[in-house]
Amino acid sequence: MSVRLLLVGGGRMGEALLGGMLAAGRPPEELAVAEVYAPTRARLAEQYPGVRIVEAPIAAEGVVLATKPDGIADAAEACVAAGAQRLLSVAAGVTTDAIGTAVPVVRAMPNTPALVGAGVTAIAAGSSATEADLDWAEDVLKAVGVVVRVKESQLDAVTGVSGSGPAYVFLVAEALSDAGVLAGLPRELANTLAFQTLLGSSQLLVQSGDGPAELRAAVTSPGGTTAAGTRELERGGVRSAFLEAVMAATERSKELGRA
Ligand SMILES: NC(=O)C1=CN([C@@H]2O[C@H](COP(=O)(O)OP(=O)(O)OC[C@H]3O[C@@H](n4cnc5c(N)ncnc54)[C@H](O)[C@@H]3O)[C@@H](O)[C@H]2O)C=CC1
Numbered sequence: 001m002s003v004r005l006l007l008v009g010g011g012r013m014g015e016a017l018l019g020g021m022l023a024a025g026r027p028p029e030e031l032a033v034a035e036v037y038a039p040t041r042a043r044l045a046e047q048y049p050g051v052r053i054v055e056a057p058i059a060a061e062g063v064v065l066a067t068k069p070d071g072i073a074d075a076a077e078a079c080v081a082a083g084a085q086r087l088l089s090v091a092a093g094v095t096t097d098a099i100g101t102a103v104p105v106v107r108a109m110p111n112t113p114a115l116v117g118a119g120v121t122a123i124a125a126g127s128s129a130t131e132a133d134l135d136w137a138e139d140v141l142k143a144v145g146v147v148v149r150v151k152e153s154q155l156d157a158v159t160g161v162s163g164s165g166p167a168y169v170f171l172v173a174e175a176l177s178d179a180g181v182l183a184g185l186p187r188e189l190a191n192t193l194a195f196q197t198l199l200g201s202s203q204l205l206v207q208s209g210d211g212p213a214e215l216r217a218a219v220t221s222p223g224g225t226t227a228a229g230t231r232e233l234e235r236g237g238v239r240s241a242f243l244e245a246v247m248a249a250t251e252r253s254k255e256l257g258r259a
């Protein structure tokens, strides 16, 4: 009997999607994971009871391909040979043309906050994928966060912003906490202040409808502490560092697609 959804690759992204879908209430019996690495299979089996954990692809109505970019085309072929009806690839850079299987392919770029239901995923249809395939992909992914539809040509830039984005935010979290310690606070307190500030600021940004410049102005009293701190961030080139980081990640995504 074929499974509803097979995840191929139970690594960091595959597990974020798996954990997020289960937390959102998807029944474990509908899900399977194909993972080549035995210790990972053992860990997943223990952590996610009810989910079928296998070594190689099995027949599935739909498949999420979450192996490394250079293994995606082979994994796709193996899934189609096993009876997959449609594929959703989350690999950075690899185009749907390069995957080029006999079944429809949707390409997506999710991010790891999917694990806590707060991901954002952009999806794009390959040439043989229909609106119904995009609806299917959106249905799978909306359980773990916001889903947006883009042109496939935009996915490298999406990767630079939101696929890799959590790593930039975690770096900011580390730096803000380290700065608190430098200013004399105990680590645990600095972590609480830094992490909750990131969470609260993100919620305010998304929920208030105000733009970041407006919200930043509301924190910045004339001649006050924030203006003094912001001047140092600008002096350190933080804005330009973000521009360069996203451009470098976008370019790297394109390179992965050419490899
Ligand atoms: N980690 C992230 O934040 C994101 C990753 N991605 C994409 O997700 C994919 C996976 O990335 P990660 O999870 O970070 O890598 P990872 O290395 O943590 O996971 C890959 C997993 O696939 C397994 N694997 C390799 N070949 C396989 C095969 N033929 N069949 C079954 N399992 C196989 C590996 O043993 C490993 O557990 C990549 O293509 C990446 O571009 C996309 C968005 C975000």
Ligand SMILES: O=C(O)[C@@H]1CCC=N1
Pocket (backbone or CB within 6 Å): 092, 159, 163, 164
């Ligand atoms: O670093 C990477 O290549 C993957 C794709 C986006 C996030 N992680």
